[in-house]
Amino acid sequence: SQTIHQWPATLVQPVGSPLSLECTVEGTSNPNLYWYRQAAGRGLQLLFYSVGIGQISSEVPQNLSASRPQDRQFILSSKKLLLSDSGFYLCACLGPGGTQYFGPGTRLLVL
């Protein structure tokens, strides 16, 4: 089965600084990949998804961007962080039957 790796686990960044969060997947090839953000005590909001290398779809307008330079690598970036970018970021991979496997997440605090 798929294994999703995310790092770092926790990140504290100043407003205006850049961001790069990485997600890598093991145990599958050419998977659909997803980036979600979760506010405290809330559900997940889909930010981006990718069906293949270089193919990125954005779900909501925002300060973030995503890239997929390799089949099993999905990167979430920002050139200048905002306070509102704080949250818990989760990467997921499509599994059998339409289920999704999630990584452990990155908690981002923008100060």
Place this chain on the structure above:
Amino acid sequence: SQQGEEDPQALSIQEGENATMNCSYKTSINNLQWYRQNSGRGLVHLILIRSNEREKHSGRLRVTLDTSKKSSSLLITASRAADTASYFCATDANQGAQKLVFGQGTRLTINP
């Protein structure tokens, strides 16, 4: 937009009791899934029920789906302290790329 809405938002019961959580959604779906999230962790898939199914079991979990009412329920029987977590329903509304729309979740606390 959030399609799945869980009810209640929070639930606290004694160990050994059954816990029932409900989910409502707005559009037609391919399937509905339930996930569990321990505090500060990623989500873990629990069970998937397809739109042509009415009930599904997995161990102590029982899920029902009523497409006419656009609702689903998750029952956890004989609850344990380790069941304490947040539970989310997610719908695949056939919007392409098998995207899921998650609800806000139910925070379940099992008291020993």
